[in-house]
Amino acid sequence: MKNSIAERVSDFLKNHPPFDLLDAKKLLNIAKEVVIIYLEKGDVLFKQGASCNNHFYMVRNGAISLTYSNNNAQEIVSMSDAGDIFGVRPLIAQENYKLTASAHEESIVYGIPIDSFRLAAENNSRVYKYLITAFATNAYDAYTTKETHEIFVDYLPSNSRDIANFQTANYTKKPVTCSVNSSLKEAALKMSENKIGYIVVIDDAKKPLGIITNSDIKNKIATGIFPIDTAVTNIMSSPVITGNKNLTVADGQLQMIKHNIAHLCITKDGTVNSKLVGVLTNHHILVALGNNPTAILKEIIRAKRTKKLRNARLKADTLLKNYLEQNIPITHITKVISKINDALTVRAIEIALPKMPTPPPVKFSWLSIGSQGRKEQLLYTDQDNALVFEDVPKAKYKETQDYFLELSKHVTKSLNKIGFEYCEADMMASNSAWCKSISEWKNQFKEWILSPGEEAVLLSSIFFDYSMVYGSQNLTDQLTDTIYEALEESNLFYKMLAQDAVKSPSPLGFFRQFLVEKNGEQKDLFNIKNRGLMPLVDAARLLVLTKHIKGINNTFERYEKLAQIEPNNKELYESCSYAFKALTKFRTKHGLKHNNSGKFIDLETLSNEEKLKLKRCFKPIDEIQKTLTLRFDLKTLPI
Template identity: 70%
Template sequence: MKNSIAERVAEFLKRYPPFNLINAASLLLIAEQVSIIYLEKGDTIFKNGDINHDCFYVVRDGAISLYYKNGDVNEITNIHDTGDLFGLRALIAKTPYHLNATANEESIIYAIPISIFQSVTDKSVNIQKYLITAFASNDYTPYTSEQAGKIFVDYIPSNSQDVVSFQTANYTKAPITCSTSSTLKSAAKKMCAHKIGCIIVIDTYKKPVGIITNSDIKNKIATGLFPIETKVTQIMSSPVITAKKDLTVADGQLQMIKNSIGHLCITKDGTVNSKLIGVLTHHDVLTSLGNNPTAILKDIKRAKRTKKLRAARHKANGLLKSYLEQNIPLSHIIKIISQINDAVTVRAIDLAILKMPTPPPVSFTWLALGSQGRREQLLFTDQDNALIFENVSKKDYAATKDYFLELSKLVNKTLNKVGFEYCEADMMASNPEWCKSLLEWQDQFKTWILNPDEKAILLSSVFFDYNAVYGNTTFTDKITDTIFNTLNEAYLFYKFLGRDAVKSPSPLGFFKQFLIEQNGEQKELFNIKSRAIMPLVDAARLLILNKQIKGVNNTYERFEKLAALEPENSELYESCSYAFKALSKFKTKQGLLNSNSGKFINLKTLTKEEKLKLRRCFKPIHEIQDVLINRFDLKNFI
């Protein structure tokens, strides 16, 4: 007889990690042991100091607050809602609870016995990786990447990280401090002047007695609980957690996890009874581990020299490799690496502006084009970019353009030093042809659409995939409006784009063999980019333009949008989306393996299984090209 309650529990759990990594039969075993708990607002699940329960919890409905007591004030560390896990850290660490958990509103939670969960998941590498990540980041929420502007932080150790973890931690050796007689106002001014997130309170013997963080100022001063002239000793966290100067990265990380803190005071003998000599922050640990996006983005934003910017961006390749090895969904990987690439460009522009004799004379927009414009650039490729500046009078035009050309040269040079090669076709903002006023750009797109010759179609394949990375984004909105308004007058342009999309070389020959390059340096290699990936890119661009859909630039997202718009063709579009992601992943792995772009592949190095997977991705290419031929009447136009 079926257990309908257990089935409903399993149906709910499978939507959230790590339960989505468990097979249906095992998940049902867990669900059968789940206790369903109803809570009124204010009901307590556990308190600080309680012995850990024999289960952890998942929020089914409602919300659960986790907090600690700071005097008479409840400091909320997190509010968990539907799908979130809580209460697992104490079970893993085998310690009492450090926090209090109460119902923030009327709620239903599932209590999951740790014994059944461990028996089912003990041999699952993916689940263990998830738990390590969650344990280290103190966050079991299912969508950490979307919350509070953060993105998924990867603490999962690789071989290189294992080595790093046992190296001596690189801590700040000149921490900013204040005396016990200081006011919060003076401490906050110091923190602001030094652009730091914490300040250590020391006594007359320079021993650390407390710490004040941005969070303390926000929660205790900005809320009006304490006046700004309050002594620091009134709100500081005390006692501090200390460590000795030769602690390892792993030791520092474990101390932070164990004590739920983000800062360790380094003292002469490792105790609170000796002189403060440094401070180790959560950021320092992340930077040492090196392969997480939060640390990389912070390093990029703080970079003051190209060398630092290059080092930060090169860390992203280690992150990329780690994610691919963990089989993280490519859509997630693309979003993270795209954000990192955009951050590199933004920082390059900021640094270039600092080198210019004056600030920009008018507002402008930096456009990423091609793969970066589609937000699907994973490996280092060549640069494709352009610049739009505000319309100016004729007398100011030459000087304005000269300024932005000089700025663009500095940006392109920095990006080149970071690792993005100069574009061989010179499709860069430093080229006067691609550094124009808004009005000129609007006229340029009109010309390409209304006079679709071979050059116009070639350029369209690059310039119609754009993304505003920096500056005035309203300029791109106006260009998009111009494009779609002009397309209403020029159906012939679609035919030219369609002809270009379907004439891409086939991946397979008549006898279903891979078509390889016949001459040149790449002889006998398979061009996965031009023969497999670009036909999908071109098809998605044409179809989304034809639908006049704005703001969807990524290829797989374009196909997913088309699937929603055309249910009758949804299966094909979803197949194209899957094929694009699979091919991109394959190309990226090859690029990392061979330290190149991954564009050309030596088929002899592939296993039979890998070749079979590639062939399966080719099927939707032919089918989508057939759709283009029929929809845009290309039979007599090719």
């Protein structure tokens, strides 16, 4: 007899992680054990401090508020909506409830017995990974749990010399095959039709028995040793050498060298006794090794034309995709792509200089600003740059500036051809406003700091994130010294930067719903840059300025440095660093998937698991903004 209630429960669960990762039979077994709980508004499901029971929970309908009681004051920590799970932490940590769960409105909740769930999810690592994420999301003290660190941790093999070697090798997923009963003529025709230089001989179970290459046909057929209609078994090289689906580039290369082969059969379990799933060739290895940072940088250095630089940047895009697919640490990815972007700019300048009528009249420094200045530009975005040149006599100023404006036009044009769009706001060195002498730049920075206004705060938030790409380091150092000298004379500037840093509140509304764009072309889309990344960027910049920290522009590195010098806020700063890295990775993957900047996200395209991970990243934003509000006494800021 069918259990209609269990089937209805199963139908709901299967649409939400982690239950969508289980097969139907196991899911139905869990559903049969689920306790269905009806709650009126205000009813308490479990109380803070109580012993945990053997269930965790999922909201079927309504909303459950999770609150924390501190000195008789109730603080809403989070709100769980339909499809959200909660109450996981006590089961994993084996501790009492840290929060109180109560119905925010009339609600139906499923109580899921952990023992039944464990039995069904046994050996399913993806399910447990999801539960750990939920564990961290529902933890009140999100910055001290070991699991929080595990979610955002970056992993890099300790024995890695070249990260390319540790990528999982790309191989042909649909190899050309022939039956063991085929003739060589049939096999050769198939090779010709598919325009490929090899064919794998398989048995009825699709296990690889041998491989035939163009060389085999040339050496054994063209020489008359065997006729063209001979059996493939007379020609094939056997047994084949095999590898598993997770074979790294380095291991694949070693196998080929060891056995003096150019083709490696990839099988289901890595042995000749399982189904063929692909073929790795020496061409795959060469592509992987040729598309690594060292090779790309060499190509950039040797480039004599912008077209060659564009080709190198396209290879960097492929490298970026591969790194993300292989789960290479975002810290490593950022450093590699930033190095390539800087090298492209340097070479663009070197190519532009011979086009000028004379060598530069004085020393100069080319600065990257904004995201490239912070070494965070992973996707193709618009270019932001500036140029500073040595002081010259007043009579020579315009002539000197015109020279560098002309040089900058050549460079920005090349960068545009490479793929970096012109800045819509014209914040480029080809604009006379951003191509000045060192004295003019010093005066500009002092004006922004000592006479702060809305525009000054906006511009300084862009231009203070600069890094020298080419030219005189001394000029860049002078700019940095000027900033900190001027900051000694102005406390108001810090306050205005702080106000700007908290202008975009937490990306989640009261009911933990994402705050999306209300109108315009991006209506109903989520702006991950403005609502997620920039609040963390702005807060980090402000805090390092107050601490007079020089030479660290990258946002996650700024937070890591702050964690060192403010141990009492170490956990908060580390959580901000982790969140920034996770959001950067999310935006980059989204941008690559949709071939855009990744700035706007259609939430309907995300799974519940992805939404959960995003929400987890937003908690540090709220905490760091609260810290800034208190530290800079923003409520007293004059309007």
